Amino acid sequence: MEVWNVDEQVGQNKMLPPPMGTFQTREELLKHVRDFALAQGYMVSIKDSSKDRYVTIACDRGGVYRKRVKTGENMRQRKASSRLTNCPFEVVGKKDDDLWVLSIKHGEHNHEPSKSKYDHPSCRRFSEEEILIIREMTVAGKRPWQILKVLRQKNPNLVSDSRNVYNVKAKIRREMLSGKRIAPPPTSLGIVNNGIMGAGIPSEQMAANGATMQESIDNPYLENDAVKETKVLASELCRHFYTLGWLLGSGGSIAIKIHDDSIPKSRQLIVMSPSGVQKERMVPEDMYVLSSDGFILSTPPLRPYPYKPLKCTDCAPLFLKVCEICKAGAVIHSHGMESCVVTMLHPFSNEFRISDMEMIKGIQGHGYHDELVVPIIENTAHEGELIEALTAAVRDYPMTTAVLVRNHGVFIWGESWISAKTQAECYHYLFDAATKIRQLGLDKSTPGDHSIRIPDESCGCGSASSGLKAGTLGIDYVIKPSQQCILLSIEGTTTPASFISGVLFPYANDNLVKYLVSTYDSRETQHDINLLRAQIQNDLEQGILGAAPVAPEYMGKKMVIDTLVVNVEAMIQANREVTALKLLQDHIWMTGFQSNELGGIVFEDVPEALKRWHALGIKVYIYSNDGREIQRLLFANSNYGDMRKYLCGFFDTAIGSKQERQSYVEILQTVGVDRPADVLFVTNVMQEAEAASAAGLEVKISIRPGNGPLAENHGFTTIESLLEIQSQVV
Numbered sequence: 001m002e003v004w005n006v007d008e009q010v011g012q013n014k015m016l017p018p019p020m021g022t023f024q025t026r027e028e029l030l031k032h033v034r035d036f037a038l039a040q041g042y043m044v045s046i047k048d049s050s051k052d053r054y055v056t057i058a059c060d061r062g063g064v065y066r067k068r069v070k071t072g073e074n075m076r077q078r079k080a081s082s083r084l085t086n087c088p089f090e091v092v093g094k095k096d097d098d099l100w101v102l103s104i105k106h107g108e109h110n111h112e113p114s115k116s117k118y119d120h121p122s123c124r125r126f127s128e129e130e131i132l133i134i135r136e137m138t139v140a141g142k143r144p145w146q147i148l149k150v151l152r153q154k155n156p157n158l159v160s161d162s163r164n165v166y167n168v169k170a171k172i173r174r175e176m177l178s179g180k181r182i183a184p185p186p187t188s189l190g191i192v193n194n195g196i197m198g199a200g201i202p203s204e205q206m207a208a209n210g211a212t213m214q215e216s217i218d219n220p221y222l223e224n225d226a227v228k229e230t231k232v233l234a235s236e237l238c239r240h241f242y243t244l245g246w247l248l249g250s251g252g253s254i255a256i257k258i259h260d261d262s263i264p265k266s267r268q269l270i271v272m273s274p275s276g277v278q279k280e281r282m283v284p285e286d287m288y289v290l291s292s293d294g295f296i297l298s299t300p301p302l303r304p305y306p307y308k309p310l311k312c313t314d315c316a317p318l319f320l321k322v323c324e325i326c327k328a329g330a331v332i333h334s335h336g337m338e339s340c341v342v343t344m345l346h347p348f349s350n351e352f353r354i355s356d357m358e359m360i361k362g363i364q365g366h367g368y369h370d371e372l373v374v375p376i377i378e379n380t381a382h383e384g385e386l387i388e389a390l391t392a393a394v395r396d397y398p399m400t401t402a403v404l405v406r407n408h409g410v411f412i413w414g415e416s417w418i419s420a421k422t423q424a425e426c427y428h429y430l431f432d433a434a435t436k437i438r439q440l441g442l443d444k445s446t447p448g449d450h451s452i453r454i455p456d457e458s459c460g461c462g463s464a465s466s467g468l469k470a471g472t473l474g475i476d477y478v479i480k481p482s483q484q485c486i487l488l489s490i491e492g493t494t495t496p497a498s499f500i501s502g503v504l505f506p507y508a509n510d511n512l513v514k515y516l517v518s519t520y521d522s523r524e525t526q527h528d529i530n531l532l533r534a535q536i537q538n539d540l541e542q543g544i545l546g547a548a549p550v551a552p553e554y555m556g557k558k559m560v561i562d563t564l565v566v567n568v569e570a571m572i573q574a575n576r577e578v579t580a581l582k583l584l585q586d587h588i589w590m591t592g593f594q595s596n597e598l599g600g601i602v603f604e605d606v607p608e609a610l611k612r613w614h615a616l617g618i619k620v621y622i623y624s625n626d627g628r629e630i631q632r633l634l635f636a637n638s639n640y641g642d643m644r645k646y647l648c649g650f651f652d653t654a655i656g657s658k659q660e661r662q663s664y665v666e667i668l669q670t671v672g673v674d675r676p677a678d679v680l681f682v683t684n685v686m687q688e689a690e691a692a693s694a695a696g697l698e699v700k701i702s703i704r705p706g707n708g709p710l711a712e713n714h715g716f717t718t719i720e721s722l723l724e725i726q727s728q729v730v
Helices: 026-040 128-139 144-154 162-178 203-208 219-223 225-243 316-326 337-344 358-362 383-396 417-440 497-510 512-519 523-542 557-573 579-594 605-615 628-636 661-671 686-694 722-729
Strands: 021-023 044-050 054-059 090-096 099-106 253-257 270-272 288-290 296-298 330-334 351-354 372-377 402-405 409-414 485-488 619-623 649-651 679-683 698-702 717-719
Touching (some): 021 026, 026 090, 128 162, 144 162, 144 523, 219 225, 225 417, 351 417, 372 383, 409 417, 497 557, 512 557, 557 579, 605 619, 679 686, 679 722
Parallel strands (some): 485 679, 619 649
Antiparallel strands (some): 270 288, 351 372, 402 409
């Protein structure tokens, strides 16, 4: 880019036009004009253009207000005058050979500079991702001020205010009343009101405006064989699931995509069961048909007394979200007793785990020796309010095909109705087995642990054959837990410290720009960027050395990445332990492991120690500053092969800092150990050892090559190999 000097331009109190010059691309020219204009106190918009020839750029206060509505005694009048002043300012960009040349057509303005960028409507527009957040939070029943708070947490540079949120919501309402859909971003569900257009509206009301609701698709299509067959299938499955106890008391529901090879799977129509109906008497005519973005296209007919008007399932927003994120072809929501009780086994845990069960092979992506992990989210008063927690669980556990809802039930999905049904049967079998295993005193949460532990009467169980009784204490209080657990740190304990500092961190640094460029538009990376923006803004406010402003989105992808990299490198140089940085590094490492550019390293004594403990029924857990997925990848791709079968679980700083006592208390509650001294923690960091000891755990310090020196008289037992623990634990 070549820019000519404007120092000689006159007008000390005037807004200067952008410097003239030549540019490689049209986008570069536009960015130059917009950035300069905003700094001068005005904003511009494209007035006219031909993409490959020219572009005319004018002040956004150019033109005059034109009334678009009739006036009259009863018509609402504008409360404020127009901001348009017919400003004559214009610049022109023309393509000359392969370059774009900027010239000034009229460089004067007829108004004063804006006092704030808030004055410019273009600066207050929401991005596509922000519009999606507004939609989803509206579904969850959040108020505009709550939505705005979340938006500002994700984007500290956000200029929009609550009025702009109200305007988006009003636009949604207008579109809904007109029967048309507000143009959503490509990833949006297009959901409105209670999650879908018409959700919660009785059938007679829907029938009154049914033609409007079906504007987006031809009526004959809804009568074709594929739609009819899917309705029949859905009603048959509902009746069948009722007999299994999954859809009792009118609860539970199902959604199935209508297979059509001529339509992309992401845009295929969806059949959903209604709410508040006896599932054992379900018929095909009771089914709703929705578009892929949540519009009700077909509603059930009214039934005579005593039947009440049907409404579409309250789970519709959740079904749509699962279909969008997981590319599911069918989703089942079960209220089966086993799926409810299993969430009570560990009332403080956010995961259900089981292994070494044949039926695990029926779960997508799992084999007999794999540990099955199902996330657990907390229940809410209304199913529609689960959407945020369910979305987070699905993204945090990309391998899962189910999410448990505590004291409620389970959502299960698959690429087709056959896959969803098969997995649902396997999940319910495993939930039931886990509950019965606990009742009998067995322990199947540990891979290969076949020991039997029969609880005594002092535990409140009475006998091995006695069942759970309503009103008794929770299962954690009547089942005797395992008495031997080992909690291992990674760096300097199982893995050389040099691997972390000499391999992982350099890999993250070297691939930082490459990763941001290649994944910039992904939701995961955008989430990381928003977290970094919030952290950097906080650093700037506190005057942290090395913090620098991050370029706003409108300045382009390259500028945003360049300014982010400056801050990330400063954080790394200062050895800062902040969540935003750790998450970004975890995601870069995850990419490295998945592409086989990285492999895990463990000390030679680690595999043998894990095998011995495993054979003795000793549970082993990992606790690291790195994310759980990185921990799993490290042990799955180690220099001694996949060692995950010897490990019962992974903890990261989501449970708390490794240098805080409360973190170890939380771990004790999660693994179900009554006496803290029954857990041995091995680490090479003195502060971690002191925190674990304060929580009552037995602690040993790992002495490994490359570990830092220890203070004298620290008071802890030291080991140079994990094999030394063998005789001390057993």
